[in-house]
Amino acid sequence: MRAAIQRRYEAPLLKRLGGTVDGEHVLEIGCGQGVGTQIILEQFGAAHVTAIDLDPAMIDRARERLRDHGDKVALRTGDAEHIDAPDDSFDAVFDFGIIHHIPNWRASIEEVHRVIRPSGRFYFEEVTSHALARWSYRTFLEHPEHDRFGAFGFVHELETQHLHVGDRATTRFFGDFVIGVATNHDS
Ligand SMILES: C[S@@+](CC[C@H](N)C(=O)[O-])C[C@H]1O[C@@H](n2cnc3c(N)ncnc32)[C@H](O)[C@@H]1O
Structure with a gap:
């Protein structure tokens, strides 16, 4: 699901907002489990994807899924807070x-900004505080309790950190998701 x-909804929307890679x-x-990496290679045309996840079990599953892509993929355990x-x-x-x-x-976000070259892009699909407050999220999933972001707060933080979004962001499902593309404005 x-x-x-x-594949069918988020990727086409991100492509409309930011183009291919x-x-x-x-x-x-x-x-x-590597679905996003598959999409970045097959639907966005990337030459190479480095994919990280905090959980080594996820990296193992992604490796299995992506084995046909050979050396176009580098998978490793890693933390998005310290890339x-x-x-x-x-x-x-x-x-x-x-x-x-x-x-x-x-x-x-600071780390994302640091590793993107000037004029490079940040494609994001995020779950907002609006969604996390719903009964279903509270009951079945664990998320940080404090300092959650809404759509506006997330985009504002990107802009503050020189990742320019402008009008290339949109919300979906009554504000539960924020989807968009930012460009690194450093020169
Ligand atoms: C909701 S899942 C999303 C997985 C995948 N991107 C997708 O859309 O299906 C969140 C993933 O983020 C990983 N994760 C959580 N905190 C992380 C961090 N600080 N650095 C890297 N990965 C992290 C978790 O291990 C998990 O695989």
Whole structure:
């Protein structure tokens, strides 16, 4: 279900907002089981994807899913709050619903900004505080309790950190999700 939504709904919307990443080098933070990385390669045309996740079991599952992509993918355990990569090392970074899991989420945006080259892009699909307050999220899932962000707060933080969104963000499902693309305005 989640994978189908990502492939058929979120990816086309992100592509409309930010275009493809043909031939580019991309980082995916919080790759989970690797569906996002598959999408970045197959639907966005990336030349190479480095994908990190905090959970080694997720990396194992992603490795299994992505084995046919060979050396176009580098998978490793890693923390989006402390990305193990030099400054300006990626053309684009993708976030499919992971930053709302990070207690110090502003630090992860700082890291995203640090590793994207000037004029590179940040593609995001995030779950807002509006969604996390719902009975279903509170009952079945665990998330940080404090300093949650709404759609406006998330976009505002990106803009504060020189990741310019402008009109390339939108909310979906009564404000539960914020989806958009930011450009690194550093020169
Ligand atoms: C809701 S899942 C999303 C997975 C995948 N992106 C997707 O859309 O299906 C959140 C993922 O983020 C990972 N995660 C949580 N905190 C992280 C962090 N600080 N750095 C990297 N990954 C993290 C979790 O292990 C989990 O796989």
